[in-house]
Amino acid sequence: MLFAxxxxxxxxxxxxGAARVSGAIIALTLALAGCGTQRPAPQPGELPLHASDPAxxxxxxxxxxxxxxxxxxxxxxxxxxxxxxxxxxxxxxxxASGSVVSRGRTSVTPRDFTGTTPWPFTIRLRPxxxxxxxxxxxxxxxxxxxxxx
Numbered sequence: 001m002l003f004a005x006x007x008x009x010x011x012x013x014x015x016x017g018a019a020r021v022s023g024a025i026i027a028l029t030l031a032l033a034g035c036g037t038q039r040p041a042p043q044p045g046e047l048p049l050h051a052s053d054p055a056x057x058x059x060x061x062x063x064x065x066x067x068x069x070x071x072x073x074x075x076x077x078x079x080x081x082x083x084x085x086x087x088x089x090x091x092x093x094x095x096a097s098g099s100v101v102s103r104g105r106t107s108v109t110p111r112d113f114t115g116t117t118p119w120p121f122t123i124r125l126r127p128x129x130x131x132x133x134x135x136x137x138x139x140x141x142x143x144x145x146x147x148x149x
Contacts, residue, residue: 041111041120047074053138056080059089060118061136069126072136075118076108082116085109088140091123093131102128105139 044050047060061074072091078084086107093102104125111117123136 041075041118042073044075044077044118049074049136051136055138055141057087057138059136059138061121063134069124070104070134072104072123072125072134073121074136075120076138077118081110081119083143084141085144086142087119087138089121089123090137090139091125092135092137093125093127094133094135095130096132101130102126 042060042062044058044060047062049061049063051059053059055078057076057078059074059076061072064071064073070091070093076087076089086109089106089108091104092100095101102125104123106121106123108119108121110119125134
């Protein structure tokens, strides 16, 4: 397919500059079709569930039940997010005694170079069936590596 687009862009098999123009339009249309806009991250005030972490992180999220399981969508905030390059967040399904019976994890990364805006996350979990509640928490952090330090 890409070879065919290249041939059209170069004018092979067609007559004149019209082939190049129509080929360029086709290529541009294909390129734009593959580029979806990134949806905006939810804002902390829009999310009903909140938890603070002893390391200074604050999690804001909502839980949704889908055909495939439970989905937590939210954002991670912190006073010093600029010190981290990656944070692992876990959605844990807890039974009545508080034991973890199911879990899902995701790696959360910054959306900008400073890391100061909230970091969005989505975690999917397939429940085991014994869950009585769900918790979202930070389970690991990866500090930024600064050259020369």
